[in-house]
Amino acid sequence: MLYKPSIETMPLEKLRALQSQRLTDLVERLYKTVPFYKAQFDAIRLEPGDIKNIDDLSKIPFTRKTDLRDHYPYGLFAKPMDQIRRIHASSGTTGKPTVVGYTQNDLEIFDEVVARSLLAAGARPGMKLHNAYGYGLFTGGLGMHGGATRLGMAVIPVSGGMTERQLTILQDFKPEVICCTPSYAQTLSDEFARRGISTKDLAVQFAVLGAEPWTDAIRDQVEAGLHVQATNIYGLSEIIGPGVSQEDVDEKGTGSYIWEDHFFPEVVDKDTGDPLPYGEEGVLVFTTLSKQAFPLLRYWTNDICSIYYDHSHKRTHIKMSAIKGRADDMLIIRGVNLFHTQVEEVIHNTGGLSANYRLIVEKVQNMDQVTVEVESDQRTTVENENLAAGLKSKIKATIGLSMQIDIKAPGSIPRSEGGKLGRVLDKRNV
Ligand code: DLL
Numbered sequence: 001m002l003y004k005p006s007i008e009t010m011p012l013e014k015l016r017a018l019q020s021q022r023l024t025d026l027v028e029r030l031y032k033t034v035p036f037y038k039a040q041f042d043a044i045r046l047e048p049g050d051i052k053n054i055d056d057l058s059k060i061p062f063t064r065k066t067d068l069r070d071h072y073p074y075g076l077f078a079k080p081m082d083q084i085r086r087i088h089a090s091s092g093t094t095g096k097p098t099v100v101g102y103t104q105n106d107l108e109i110f111d112e113v114v115a116r117s118l119l120a121a122g123a124r125p126g127m128k129l130h131n132a133y134g135y136g137l138f139t140g141g142l143g144m145h146g147g148a149t150r151l152g153m154a155v156i157p158v159s160g161g162m163t164e165r166q167l168t169i170l171q172d173f174k175p176e177v178i179c180c181t182p183s184y185a186q187t188l189s190d191e192f193a194r195r196g197i198s199t200k201d202l203a204v205q206f207a208v209l210g211a212e213p214w215t216d217a218i219r220d221q222v223e224a225g226l227h228v229q230a231t232n233i234y235g236l237s238e239i240i241g242p243g244v245s246q247e248d249v250d251e252k253g254t255g256s257y258i259w260e261d262h263f264f265p266e267v268v269d270k271d272t273g274d275p276l277p278y279g280e281e282g283v284l285v286f287t288t289l290s291k292q293a294f295p296l297l298r299y300w301t302n303d304i305c306s307i308y309y310d311h312s313h314k315r316t317h318i319k320m321s322a323i324k325g326r327a328d329d330m331l332i333i334r335g336v337n338l339f340h341t342q343v344e345e346v347i348h349n350t351g352g353l354s355a356n357y358r359l360i361v362e363k364v365q366n367m368d369q370v371t372v373e374v375e376s377d378q379r380t381t382v383e384n385e386n387l388a389a390g391l392k393s394k395i396k397a398t399i400g401l402s403m404q405i406d407i408k409a410p411g412s413i414p415r416s417e418g419g420k421l422g423r424v425l426d427k428r429n430v
Contacts, residue, residue, distance in 0.1 A: 007261055008116065008315040015316065019264055020053035022289035027051045027060075030295060033078045036071060037297065054264065057287060058275055062298045065098065068238065073099040079293045089137045090237040097137070100237050101293040107146065109290060110240050113259045114147020117246035120257065121231045122206035123177045125152030130170060130204070132180035132188075133211065134160040134419060139241025140211055144179050147243060153177070160184065160418025163191055174203035179233070182214035182222065183416035183423075186356065189225025190415065199227050206249065208233050210242060212420045213323045213341050216253065217348030217355040232256050232322060238299055239263055239286050245320055254310060255319035262290050265318060266298070267307050270327050278308045283327055284320065302327045304339070331361060331424065333368045336401050340423045343372055346398055350391050352376055356413045361426040368428065371404040373413055 010018070030037040031048045040061050041047065050059060068076060073096075077084070085104050089097040102110065123129065129148040133140030141159055148155045156173055158166060160180070166188060170178070178185070185207055192199050207222060210233035222230045234256055235244035244263050245256040258265050267282040268275050276282045284303045288295045304324045309316075325339035332338070340359050347353050357374040372391065378384055388405035395403050415421075 008257075008317060010261070010316055012309075012316055015261065016054055018261055019289055022261075023054055023057065023264070023287065024048075024051055026287075026289060026295055027297070030078060030297065034076055036067065036076055040297075057264070057266070057298065060297050062273060062285065062300045063296050064300045065238075065302070068098050069096060072096050074101070076296075077101050077293055078295055079103055084293055086142075088139045088142075088237055088241065090139070091137075098238060100139075103292045106240075106291050106293050109262055110143060110243065111146040111150040113240065113243035113262060114143055115151040116147075116259060117233055117243045118144075118147055118151050118153070118177070118208065120246045120248045121177070121208045121233070122229055122249040123148070123151060123153060123208070127176040128154045128156060128173065128203075130156050130158055130166075130173070130175035130178040132158050132160055132166060132178060132184060132418065133242070139235070139237045140179075143235070143241035143243060144208075148177075163187060163417070167191060167195070167197070170202055170204060171197070176203050177206045177208065178204050178226075178228070179208040180418070181211045181416055181420055182209040182218045182230075183212060183421035184418050185209055185222040185226065185230065186218060187415040187417070189222055190356070190411070193225065194411070199225065202227065204228055206231070208246075210234050213325050213339075215322060215341050215344045215348060217344045219252075220348065221355045234320070234323065236301060236303075238294075238296060238301075239288055240291065244286070248314060251310075251313050254313065255308070255321050257315050257317045258307070258320055260317050262288065264289055265307050265320065267305070270304070276306075278318075279306050281306045281321075281324070284323075304330075329424070331359075331370075331426065333361070333370055333401055336399070338370075338399065338401065342399055343395065343403075344423075346394050347372075347374055347391065350387070350394055352378060352387050353391065353407075354410065356410075356415070357423065358413055359424045361424065361428055363428050369404065370401065371406055373406045373408050375408050375410050375413055377410050378407075 027048045083103050084101045086102045089099045091097045135141030145155050207228040207230040219230050231247040233246050235242040245258040247256040264287040266285045270283045284301045286299050305321045307320045354375040360371040384407040392405050
């Protein structure tokens with residue numbers, strides 16, 4: 001490994017000691033500088049000195065998105081504005097954006113975790129990165145940019161959108177690595193195919209995909225379509241941006257390493273908030289151990305996954321499973337909980353279907369009805385009918401819900417234009 005092997009392979013006891021030290025320092029600091037945290041502690045008569053090591057973390061209350069909104073824009077900053085060097089924001093589905101800030105030291109941590117992530121994804125110093133994450137308030141563009149520069153790559157700051165230009169740059173500038181959302185990687189791959197351009201001669205070898213949930217269905221399509229090895233990068237603005245966790249290119253499908261020297265994860269029960277054992281699925285909660293400007297204690301991400309140690313692999317850091325969805329994006333269909341990624345997995349296991357799909361949810365005679373629109377290039381009606389019947393029965397058998405299947409011609413389902421793609425159209429409440 002080229003980058004900081006001492007940290008990524010640190011024995012667990014040493015990692016715990018480092019985390020405990022960082023947590024106790026952080027708690028002292030936050031109690032003094034952020035009135036919200038002082039009030040949180042005082043309300044339950046918790047004192048900074050009660051937090052002696054990382055095992056005491058669960059004594060601390062959660063911080064939620066609503067707390068961030070209530071202190072909009074800068075109320076949770078732990079450093080004065082003259083020490084802030086960058087501000088990002090993420091737009092939620094409702095209301096005001098969430099505003100986050102970074103000191104110079106925070107930006108260095110950001111660069112470091114993204115550099116680690118790129119390296120794990122297969123990138124090496126001297127390679128070129130086609131960066132198709134959006135630049136701007138979104139953390140994706142500038143976050144990947146800084147980390148790639150730190151690693152010693154040449155960044156091509158393409159940003160999102162303008163697909164035609166992306167294709168030209170991929171062909172002519174010869175980047176070895178691309179990063180974008182998985183749905184946009186699908187768009188790029190489809191566009192090459194539509195124009196009859198072979199991707200075999202492209203220089204690109206690695207795709208670093210994240211910012212939205214995705215499964216092996218999309219991985220297979222992108223890997224075949226662009227001739228790359230595709231890995232998952234996860235992160236959120238509140239914690240730092242991209243680079244909270246990353247899948248290793250040699251360990252695809254086994255989860256993403258969380259850089260837990262900086263971001264301490266817990267998975268908790270979505271109803272009770274009780275910490276869950278490793279391997280159980282629940283809500284991911286993070287404590288930022290080393291950030292200065294915008295540190296968070298036990299931040300409730302709303303993302304659903306599990307965390308576990310996997311000692312058969314390269315690093316000692318904990319892994320997280322692919323995100324199934326966000327707790328607030330979970331559909332409830334006739335009483336059954338459903339994430340769109342579950343349907344994506346079944347599509348993947350059915351064969352003959354592309355991973356371009358969306359779910360339309362409606363009320364029909366007061367009953368929830370889900371229609372799966374999915375593309376296939378099978379031509380005859382009979383073939384399409386067979387595919388639809390196969391998918392329908394697999395969905396019923398694995399998810400337990402009856403859904404309508406609508407096989408569509410290639411290119412007829414809306415594509416990502418660079419940003420995050422919504423795969424569900426819920427018409428029930430409009
Ligand atoms: O999406 C940061 C990012 C940029 C991550 C580029 C990866 C690549 P936000 O806009 O604040 O930040 O959105 C964060 O996106 O809580 C998840 O729900 C979702 N998300 C991010 N990465 C993944 C992923 C960026 N790999 C929210 N898989 C998070 C599933 C993801 N969901």
